[in-house]
Amino acid sequence: MSPFTAKVIGIIRTIPPGKVMTYGQIASLAGSPRGARQVARILHSMSKKHKLPWHRVISSKGEISLKDDEQKMALQFEGVKVTNWSINLSQFQYHPDKNA
DNA sequence: TGAATGACAACCC
DNA sequence: CGGGTTGCCATTC
Numbered sequence: 001m002s003p004f005t006a007k008v009i010g011i012i013r014t015i016p017p018g019k020v021m022t023y024g025q026i027a028s029l030a031g032s033p034r035g036a037r038q039v040a041r042i043l044h045s046m047s048k049k050h051k052l053p054w055h056r057v058i059s060s061k062g063e064i065s066l067k068d069d070e071q072k073m074a075l076q077f078e079g080v081k082v083t084n085w086s087i088n089l090s091q092f093q094y095h096p097d098k099n100a
Numbered sequence: 101t102g103a104a105t106g107a108c109a110a111c112c113c
Numbered sequence: 114c115g116g117g118t119t120g121c122c123a124t125t126c
Contacts, residue, residue, distance in 0.1 A: 002123065023108050027122095034121045040107040041124060057107075065107040105125075112118080 004030050008042050011096075015056040018079035019094035020087055022060045029096065040065070062089040 007030040015021050027035035043054045055071040056078075058064055064071055064085045072082045080092045 004123065024110095027108085032122065034109080035123070036108040037106055037121065038108095038123045041105080041122095042107095044107055045124075054107080059107080060109055068107095071107095103126090106123100108121095110118105110120085113116090 004032055004035065004038065005042055005046075007031060008035075008039050009046065009050060009052060012043075012052045012054065012057060014096065015053055015094050017053075017056075018092070020056045020058050020062075020075065020080060020089075020092050021094050022058060022062075022089070024060050025093070026057065036060070056094075058087060062087045062093075 008026055011026050011029050012021070023036035023039045024033070027033060027039045030039070032038065039057070043052065043057060046052070055068075055074040064075075064082070064087075067085050072085065075082050075087070080087055
């Protein structure tokens with residue numbers, strides 16, 4: 001467990017319903033702008049052990065990676081329009097408040 | 101300790 | 114615009 005991992009988890013937990021974040025964005029906020037893959041690995045490995053809203057984490061193209069029906073339905077339920085596994089980032093990507 | 105992996109991202113053709 | 118390849122970096126074996 002590295003500070004990066006803990007930070008990534010913390011960031012994911014801050015994603016509000018109806019919003020999504022990309023791996024690269026999360027990785028960047030976590031301190032590793034190139035660590036998008038680690039974010040993916042963290043989700044893959046820790047999501048079950050943590051109560052992370054991993055379904056709000058998508059690829060930079062605004063698409064669901066797993067193409068999991070549960071994830072898609074969860075997002076739609078929160079208000080995110082998921083069209084053919086794609087999401088309108090400009091409309092649903094979450095921009096964290098630097099003021100926090 | 102060293103090598104391989106991976107829910108990605110960016111670049112090139 | 115679409116498809117394929119390379120780079121990145123922490124985690125895992």
